[in-house]
Amino acid sequence: MVRASLLPLFLLPAAYAQLHTLAVAAGLKYFGTATDNNELSDAPYVALLSNTSDFGQITPGNGQKWDSTERSQGVFSFEKGDEIVALAAKNSQLVRCHTLVWHAQLPSWVSSGSWTRETLETVMKNHITELVTHYKGKCYSWDVVNEALDNSATTAVYRDSPFYKAMGEDFIRIAFETARAADAEVKLYYNDYNIEYAGAKANNALTLITKLVQAGTPIDGVGAQGHYISGKTPSKSDISSNLAKYTALGLEVAITELDVRIQLPSSPEKFAQQALDYASSVQACLDVAGCVGVTVWDFTDKYSWIPSVSPGDGAANIMDENLNKKPAYDAIAAVLEGHRGGST
Numbered sequence: 155m156v157r158a159s160l161l162p163l164f165l166l167p168a169a170y171a172q173l174h175t176l177a178v179a180a181g182l183k184y185f186g187t188a189t190d191n192n193e194l195s196d197a198p199y200v201a202l203l204s205n206t207s208d209f210g211q212i213t214p215g216n217g218q219k220w221d222s223t224e225r226s227q228g229v230f231s232f233e234k235g236d237e238i239v240a241l242a243a244k245n246s247q248l249v250r251c252h253t254l255v256w257h258a259q260l261p262s263w264v265s266s267g268s269w270t271r272e273t274l275e276t277v278m279k280n281h282i283t284e285l286v287t288h289y290k291g292k293c294y295s296w297d298v299v300n301e302a303l304d305n306s307a308t309t310a311v312y313r314d315s316p317f318y319k320a321m322g323e324d325f326i327r328i329a330f331e332t333a334r335a336a337d338a339e340v341k342l343y344y345n346d347y348n349i350e351y352a353g354a355k356a357n358n359a360l361t362l363i364t365k366l367v368q369a370g371t372p373i374d375g376v377g378a379q380g381h382y383i384s385g386k387t388p389s390k391s392d393i394s395s396n397l398a399k400y401t402a403l404g405l406e407v408a409i410t411e412l413d414v415r416i417q418l419p420s421s422p423e424k425f426a427q428q429a430l431d432y433a434s435s436v437q438a439c440l441d442v443a444g445c446v447g448v449t450v451w452d453f454t455d456k457y458s459w460i461p462s463v464s465p466g467d468g469a470a471n472i473m474d475e476n477l478n479k480k481p482a483y484d485a486i487a488a489v490l491e492g493h494r495g496g497s498t
Contacts, residue, residue, distance in 0.1 A: 436489050
């Protein structure tokens with residue numbers, strides 16, 4: 155339990171804090187948030203989303219995934235992604251485009267298909283080429299391959315996805331090469347979760363990325379997602395040391411999907427611990443030269459994905475369901491303020 159009387163000074167409210175403005179002043183490229191199409195009819199929410207002093211970057215949460223963009227083979231639909239990208243362009247916000255190749259949210263024709271290496275490689279390359287070409291010049295970065303590593307990291311290195319089954323680990327290299335052929339300028343990322351903790355999965359991730367770099371694969375960055383349980387987050391030193399291993403390879407890094415769930419019901423003590431957890435993650439990014447930004451996985455509990463995947467948990471974001479700032483917001487602001495004048 156965290157007693158209010160013991161809270162560090164950085165948890166005191168930063169009355170005029172604006173997260174993106176503070177992040178840039180601290181040397182980051184952006185502070186951003188994910189969003190989704192069903193949220194864009196909520197005018198008060200959109201007003202906050204469009205406040206570029208807080209959010210200088212947007213990630214489409216679902217609108218660019220395979221089940222939204224190619225529900226039937228060879229038939230592409232860009233409406234959902236276009237809506238979010240257009241909003242970001244209107245606001246002059248960067249876009250982290252998300253995601254090209256992932257084992258989840260695949261239409262059944264992909265997930266249940268009978269594939270040879272050649273047939274699925276053709277399908278995958280066509281999907282990547284269509285999306286990257288459509289959004290050419292509109293994305294700061296693409297999450298090219300998402301969550302390719304087995305999460306247990308004990309019995310297998312790679313997740314048993316349709317792509318791995320058909321092509322082996324080579325699908326990762328092919329995906330990056332295809333994306334680069336479609337857009338020579340966009341930053342190309344590998345994105346995954348639990349690679350911030352010391353352990354087997356982090357080791358497997360570093361091995362994978364090192365192999366890609368040494369092979370000349372066109373990869374520019376690694377995204378550490380940052381989906382955490384309050385009080386059980388990796389230490390700041392674990393996060394920063396793992397991120398620094400990628401920057402040592404000449405890559406940039408980012409925290410790409412940060413949220414910190416708590417066990418409900420909430421309480422002031424739980425929110426205080428959550429604030430410490432958020433602050434630690436942001437501090438870890440600031441401690442690594444080459445960490446370009448932090449993206450929260452939406453900013454309000456009103457639209458959090460956590461209750462749907464982890465019953466009994468929630469309140470994972472930096473604003474509550476009524477769009478009021480929580481202690482986590484102020485903790486992030488204070489950490490960023492403390493690094494004003496830094497460089498990344």
